[in-house]
Amino acid sequence: MNRVLTASLFLFILAASAISYRIWHEGVRLDTIRPGIGYLMTMRFDTDLHGEETFVQAYLPEISPQLRILSEKTESSRLSYTIKNDEGLRIARWEADNLFGQESGVYESTVLINHVRYEIPDRLTLPDPIPENIVKYLHASDAIPSDDDELIAQASLLTNGHATLKGQIESLYNFVRDEIKLSGYETSLDALTALHWKEAHCGGKSRLLVGLLRAAGIPARLKGGFVLAPGSMDTHRLWVEVWINGYWVPFDPVENIFAEQRSNVLAFFNGDDSLFLHSENINFSYICKVKKWRVSPEELMSRANNTGYSAYSIWTVFRKAHISLNLLRILLLLPIAALIVLIARSVIGMATLGTFLPALVAVSFRDTGLIWGLLLLVTILFFSGLIRRVIDQFQMMHTARLAVVLTFVIFMILLCTHLAIDSNVLEPANISMFPIAIMTIQTERIFNMEQERGFAEALKVTLGTILLIICCYLVIDSDLLQALIFAFPELLLAVIGFYLVLGRWSGIRLLELKRFRWLLVN
Amino acid sequence: MGINQRNLDYIFPNNCRRKFASVDNKLTAKEILADAGIPVPETYAHIRYRSEIPKAFDLLSERKSFVIKPLRSMQGRGICVISDRKDDQFLTTRGRTLSAADVRMNIESILSGMHSYSGLPDQAFIEQYIVEHSAISMIHGTPAVSDIRLIIYKSKPIMAMLRIPCKASKGVSNLHAGGIGIGIDRKTGITSGGVQHDRPIERHPDTDQSLSGHEIPGWQDLIHKSTVINELFEMDYLGVDYVIDRDHGPLILEVNARPGLAIQLANKQGLLTAIHETVEGGAE
Numbered sequence: 001m002n003r004v005l006t007a008s009l010f011l012f013i014l015a016a017s018a019i020s021y022r023i024w025h026e027g028v029r030l031d032t033i034r035p036g037i038g039y040l041m042t043m044r045f046d047t048d049l050h051g052e053e054t055f056v057q058a059y060l061p062e063i064s065p066q067l068r069i070l071s072e073k074t075e076s077s078r079l080s081y082t083i084k085n086d087e088g089l090r091i092a093r094w095e096a097d098n099l100f101g102q103e104s105g106v107y108e109s110t111v112l113i114n115h116v117r118y119e120i121p122d123r124l125t126l127p128d129p130i131p132e133n134i135v136k137y138l139h140a141s142d143a144i145p146s147d148d149d150e151l152i153a154q155a156s157l158l159t160n161g162h163a164t165l166k167g168q169i170e171s172l173y174n175f176v177r178d179e180i181k182l183s184g185y186e187t188s189l190d191a192l193t194a195l196h197w198k199e200a201h202c203g204g205k206s207r208l209l210v211g212l213l214r215a216a217g218i219p220a221r222l223k224g225g226f227v228l229a230p231g232s233m234d235t236h237r238l239w240v241e242v243w244i245n246g247y248w249v250p251f252d253p254v255e256n257i258f259a260e261q262r263s264n265v266l267a268f269f270n271g272d273d274s275l276f277l278h279s280e281n282i283n284f285s286y287i288c289k290v291k292k293w294r295v296s297p298e299e300l301m302s303r304a305n306n307t308g309y310s311a312y313s314i315w316t317v318f319r320k321a322h323i324s325l326n327l328l329r330i331l332l333l334l335p336i337a338a339l340i341v342l343i344a345r346s347v348i349g350m351a352t353l354g355t356f357l358p359a360l361v362a363v364s365f366r367d368t369g370l371i372w373g374l375l376l377l378v379t380i381l382f383f384s385g386l387i388r389r390v391i392d393q394f395q396m397m398h399t400a401r402l403a404v405v406l407t408f409v410i411f412m413i414l415l416c417t418h419l420a421i422d423s424n425v426l427e428p429a430n431i432s433m434f435p436i437a438i439m440t441i442q443t444e445r446i447f448n449m450e451q452e453r454g455f456a457e458a459l460k461v462t463l464g465t466i467l468l469i470i471c472c473y474l475v476i477d478s479d480l481l482q483a484l485i486f487a488f489p490e491l492l493l494a495v496i497g498f499y500l501v502l503g504r505w506s507g508i509r510l511l512e513l514k515r516f517r518w519l520l521v522n
Numbered sequence: 523m524g525i526n527q528r529n530l531d532y533i534f535p536n537n538c539r540r541k542f543a544s545v546d547n548k549l550t551a552k553e554i555l556a557d558a559g560i561p562v563p564e565t566y567a568h569i570r571y572r573s574e575i576p577k578a579f580d581l582l583s584e585r586k587s588f589v590i591k592p593l594r595s596m597q598g599r600g601i602c603v604i605s606d607r608k609d610d611q612f613l614t615t616r617g618r619t620l621s622a623a624d625v626r627m628n629i630e631s632i633l634s635g636m637h638s639y640s641g642l643p644d645q646a647f648i649e650q651y652i653v654e655h656s657a658i659s660m661i662h663g664t665p666a667v668s669d670i671r672l673i674i675y676k677s678k679p680i681m682a683m684l685r686i687p688c689k690a691s692k693g694v695s696n697l698h699a700g701g702i703g704i705g706i707d708r709k710t711g712i713t714s715g716g717v718q719h720d721r722p723i724e725r726h727p728d729t730d731q732s733l734s735g736h737e738i739p740g741w742q743d744l745i746h747k748s749t750v751i752n753e754l755f756e757m758d759y760l761g762v763d764y765v766i767d768r769d770h771g772p773l774i775l776e777v778n779a780r781p782g783l784a785i786q787l788a789n790k791q792g793l794l795t796a797i798h799e800t801v802e803g804g805a806e
Contacts, residue, residue: 346526395627398634448636452599453698506531508524512783515720516524519786 004504011497018490038070038112039228039264040293045276045286049099056094056278058286059268060107061225063088066116066261072109079105089269110293116261118249120166130219134243137219143190143272144207144222146214151191155215168216169242169251170258176209177253202254206238207272209253219243224275225268227255232289236268236275294479330363332485335495337362337472344468346502349509352465353442360435362472370473372428374466377439380412381462384443392447406440523793525783532675536758537779544755545777546594549647551755552774558754560747561773563589563650563765570645575629578648579622587651590625592632592644598696600637602628605651605665615666616693652773655766657739662686662702663729666693670706670738670764670772672745673781673793677752678800679745682706683788684713684738689728702726703788704733708800711741717787744772751777 045056060083061067074081079094094105130138140147158175159168181199189197189204191211200208206222213220220242227237239252242259249259250267257265268275278284337359344350344358352358365373387408391401413436420428450458475481485491513520523532545551552562566588567578582588586607592600604625606613612620620628629646631637638644652667662668668686672679684704687693691700702723704716715724716733725732738744744764752758761781764772786792 349525397630398636504530506524506527509526512524516783516786516792518722519790519792 004500008497008500011493011500015490015493015497018493019488022488022490037263038068038110038293039266040110040291041108041226041228041266041288042290043107043286043288044104045284046102046104047278047285048283049096049101049103050281051098051100052279052281054096054099054279054282056105056276056284058092058107058276059224059273060090060092061109061111062267062269063090064267066114067266068112068114070110070112072107074105074107076103076105078103081105111266113263113266114261115263118244118247118259118261120169120244120249120259122164122166124165124245126165126218134219137221137243138214138217140214141272144211144214145190145192146211148192148211148215151195151211152215154195155212158212159216165218165244169213169218169244172209172212172216173251173253173258176205176212177256180205180208180253182254202252203238205253206240209240209251213240213242221248221270222272223248223250223267223270224273225266226288226290227252227262228264228266228290230290230292232287234285234287238272239265241270329366329482332489332492333363333366333476333482334359335492336481336485337476339495339498340472340475341468342499342502344471346505347507347509349511350464350468351461352468353445353461354438354465357438357442358465358468359472360438362469362476364435365469365473366477368428370470370477372425373473374470376416376428377466377469379416380409380439381443381446383412384409384439385447388443388447402440402444405443406436409436409439409443523783523786528780528783528793532759533780536675537760538757541756542779545757545760545779548591548593548776551777554754555751555774555777558750560750561770563652563767563773563775565647565649567648568645569629569633569647572630572633575626578629579626582648588648589651590628590632590646590648592637592646594644595637597698598694600632603651603666615664652765653768655739655768655771657736658684658686658766661726661729661731661733661736662688663726663731664693666695667765668695669775670744670766671778671781671785672748672762672764673785674748674752674760674762675797676758676801677749679708679748680800681785681789681791681793681796682708683785684736686716686726688718688726690718697782697784702733703784705789705791706738708745711738711744712736713738714789717784720784720787722787722790739766740771747772747774755779 043058045058047054047056056079060072061069063069063085074083074092076094078099079096081092081094084091084093092107096103129135138146145151154175155172158171162168162171179198180194182205183199183201185201189200189207191204191207194200194204194208195211210220210222220240223239223241224236225239226233237254239250239254239257241248241250243249244259250261250265251258252265255262255265276284276286334356338356341352341356341359345352345355361373361377368376384405388401388405391404396404416428446458446462449461508516543550544554549565549568552565555562566585567581569575569578587605589604590602595601602620602625603615604612604620605615610622612622612625614620632644632646635643654665654667658668659665664687666687668684670682670684672682674680682705684706685695685697686702686704687695688700688702691702695701697703697717700719702716702718705714706712707714712734713736714734715722717723718727723733748762751760751762755777757779759779759781761778763775763778765775767773783793789796
């Protein structure tokens with residue numbers, strides 16, 4: 001036992017040091033691959049073409065350190081398009097000449113936005129003078145007349161008595177948030193009108209806040225984009241960014257955002273601009289559809305690699321060898337699932353079909369999802385059990401019998417895929433990944449067990465196996481665990497350490513405790 | 523004792539894996555025992571390949587009763603007991619009548635590995651039909667055979683139990699199948715109460731016979747023979763299965779290198795306590 005404890009302790013230390021080394025010396029950060037809720041955004045415009053030279057241009061999400069674009073594509077069947085990148089602000093431009101009829105363009109991307117809360121130190125003041133490239137964010141414009149006396153008076157009234165920059169911004173922000181009612185309809189009000197009417201939409205409120213800030217001598221600008229939420233949108237949103245300590249910090253009096261980058265706020269452009277610009281002589285409409293997107297470790301890893309994730313990564317090796325990432329996922333998660341099976345068998349004392357069958361099936365469920373996977377598993381076991389019963393009458397020999405069941409299992413998998421695709425449900429179609437041979441052998445085992453030990457026993461073991469499959473699935477489905485294993489495969493050394501300890505654990509199993517209970521009492 | 527401890531503290535250190543083959547192969551085990559002068563049921567035929575089946579039938583032509591067994595199987599799987607025959611009609615102890623083709627099928631399924639540990643192809647052998655001593659058969663009142671499991675550790679008998687069939691177990695004495703396990707006092711050979719499905723019972727469910735107070739015929743002889751078995755097989759923790767034949771007394775059916783734990787329930791005593799009393803206690 002001591003040798004085993006020493007060996008497993010060695011493995012734990014080895015894993016811990018490898019991980020620490022990678023964190024401190026190679027700069028591996030879990031943050032870069034930590035999963036989260038991202039959004040899948042599909043922006044689509046439709047237009048009519050009449051043969052003239054026509055263009056449509058649109059801002060794309062602005063590149064920023066807080067935004068991770070996991071995938072992105074632009075599509076149009078007949079229009080040519082180009083993307084222009086101007087210090088992070090990106091404009092896509094679709095062009096047509098001599099085309100007729102309906103045409104559309106699609107921009108689709110999966111994004112993950114970091115949530116950042118900015119602390120404004122009380123001592124912080126504006127630099128004097130304001131840097132040259134920032135001065136323009138103090139200038140007045142038609143929609144934001146920050147040199148207007150009324151705005152200046154309002155701003156100084158609000159900032160009066162607030163010594164700190166933070167206090168001044170807060171006072172102006174609170175005024176626009178609380179005193180200007182949010183109108184229920186779209187209006188495009190300038191800052192002064194919004195102040196007079198005491199009612200405005202997001203544009204009006206934001207212009208007023210920028211105007212007041214500028215009037216108080218604080219650089220500020222409008223920001224345009226979307227506040228992402230599942231559903232569809234056909235107008236963009238405007239909010240405010242204030243120049244604080246060299247950063248552009250978001251504020252939104254409509255969403256009650258104070259110095260915070262929310263994970264659902266996606267910026268496209270600066271200033272009082274609009275999302276789309278197009279030739280004047282065309283019909284044009286757009287819609288932006290948003291879905292929540294649970295980001296998978298693969299997407300995170302691929303993103304991490306694209307942004308110069310420097311650490312040695314098995315993922316890169318796999319990609320070079322053109323091996324499917326799914327295989328890597330199965331390989332890395334299988335030892336974790338095996339650990340759960342080991343605990344269930346050696347510590348709890350559950351009887352399961354096959355040793356690592358629950359682990360293998362749980363891993364293969366990653367393709368179909370738990371519910372579909374279970375449904376398919378039970379259906380296949382049930383029908384192949386029926387087939388097994390039918391061919392039992394022929395008194396065939398073992399291997400031939402297995403071959404018949406195997407072929408029926410394949411038939412059933414084909415049928416499931418077919419039905420799934422016909423009814424447009426895609427998850428069960430992935431059943432082709434299902435471990436077919438395993439299912440066949442299990443059918444035989446369950447059937448023999450039913451013959452030898454009775455239906456109750458066979459049912460008990462089958463249900464126990466299914467329960468364990470569910471446990472394995474729920475554990476390996478954890479995004480955090482997957483990200484951890486992907487980032488630090490060294491963790492598997494520690495898993496081996498656990499195997500060693502459990503492999504030498506001579507205690508009574510939980511279910512034995514129940515079986516021998518009246519012996520133990522005496 | 524739990525299964526983890528049995529494996530880690532008793533089987534792994536005492537039973538070398540390479541020696542397992544000598545007990546898992548029932549014919550080898552029987553040869554080793556017979557060579558040492560320990561009585562075993564007579565082997566009529568050994569069938570390695572399907573082509574040997576007709577020859578086996580020839581050898582059996584004079585026998586009215588016999589038992590077909592797989593060479594490697596666990597928990598009594600695949601055993602077919604023929605108690606009588608009329609020409610080509612074979613009567614099993616379970617009351618079924620089999621044709622010669624059915625018997626042949628039975629042997630073939632054994633050869634294909636249906637009952638072996640790992641599904642690997644197996645061999646079959648045919649041995650003597652045991653008529654159980656009436657002192658034991660009267661408890662269950664059927665022609666089926668009971669057996670006695672004795673655990674021996676370092677040449678000392680540790681614990682014993684009698685396994686008898688009942689209607690619920692469909693005539694087999696296997697505990698998993700619902701057979702009854704009855705504790706036996708290792709010194710006197712007298713039975714105490716039993717267990718069925720891990721629950722204590724006092725009387726046989728079919729015959730209403732009390733399960734305690736029966737003396738196993740030839741007990742001292744049986745214990746005496748058992749003391750050499752650890753040495754014979756070079757394994758220190760073994761389960762030995764005996765039958766008590768009406769005419770020949772105790773015969774060893776097979777030896778088990780991974781004996782089960784239900785014996786503790788039948789004797790209402792833990793194996794650790796019993797080992798402490800007999801082996802480790804004696805050494806102190």
